[in-house]
Amino acid sequence: MKKKLLLVLLMLPAFYVSAQQITRFAVVDINRIYGSFQSDSRAMQDWEKRSAAVQTEVDKRTQEIQNLVGQKSEAEYSNDGDKARRLDAEITRKTDALKTYYEIETKKLEDQKTKLSAANDFVSKVQNEVRIVAESEGYSMVLNLRDNKSILWYSQAIDITDKVIANLKGKRL
Numbered sequence: 001m002k003k004k005l006l007l008v009l010l011m012l013p014a015f016y017v018s019a020q021q022i023t024r025f026a027v028v029d030i031n032r033i034y035g036s037f038q039s040d041s042r043a044m045q046d047w048e049k050r051s052a053a054v055q056t057e058v059d060k061r062t063q064e065i066q067n068l069v070g071q072k073s074e075a076e077y078s079n080d081g082d083k084a085r086r087l088d089a090e091i092t093r094k095t096d097a098l099k100t101y102y103e104i105e106t107k108k109l110e111d112q113k114t115k116l117s118a119a120n121d122f123v124s125k126v127q128n129e130v131r132i133v134a135e136s137e138g139y140s141m142v143l144n145l146r147d148n149k150s151i152l153w154y155s156q157a158i159d160i161t162d163k164v165i166a167n168l169k170g171k172r173l
Contacts, residue, residue, distance in 0.1 A: 026139040027154050029161045031113060031146050032127055036165050043116050047109065054105045061098045065091060127166065133163045 072087040134142045137160065143151060145159070 023141060024139045026134055026137065026142045026158045027145045028130055028142055028158045028164060029145045029149065031128070032161055047116060048111055051109055054109065058102055063093065065094050065098065069095065107115055124163065129164050130166050133160050133167060155167065
């Protein structure tokens with residue numbers, strides 16, 4: 001009798017744990033999925049050119065700011081306070097302009113890519129494939145890696161992007 005009671009007591013936690021729903025999260029990079037299948041389209045190529053042009057402009061402006069920082073350091077080293085203050089004001093102005101440019105252009109690029117993706121039924125096929133992969137892997141929620149600013153860190157083990165891309169390529173979309 002004691003053995004049966006002990007066995008029942010040992011089995012209770014197993015039944016309790018199996019009765020609880022454990023929420024498992026996955027992440028997916030939707031933009032990478034879209035890019036994997038739309039690289040041949042003219043609109044996507046235009047977006048990629050625009051994105052590269054924005055990055056080139058950001059790099060150019062960053063280099064200008066770095067040059068000004070170097071000049072300011074030289075002015076401070078040579079005790080030219082007026083020049084250092086003038087350069088500091090210019091650095092601040094150019095840094096603020098760069099931040100504004102980057103924010104505006106990034107938003108435009110994101111909006112353009114969203115419109116590209118929403119223009120056809122491919123989006124619904126991707127969403128369906130994300131659901132299929134997530135369910136087959138036992139995930140109860142999938143977060144878009146690029147849209148969720150709350151994701152500070154994640155393990156690559158929960159990134160299902162490559163699986164979704166492989167499945168979609170297997171279906172020859």
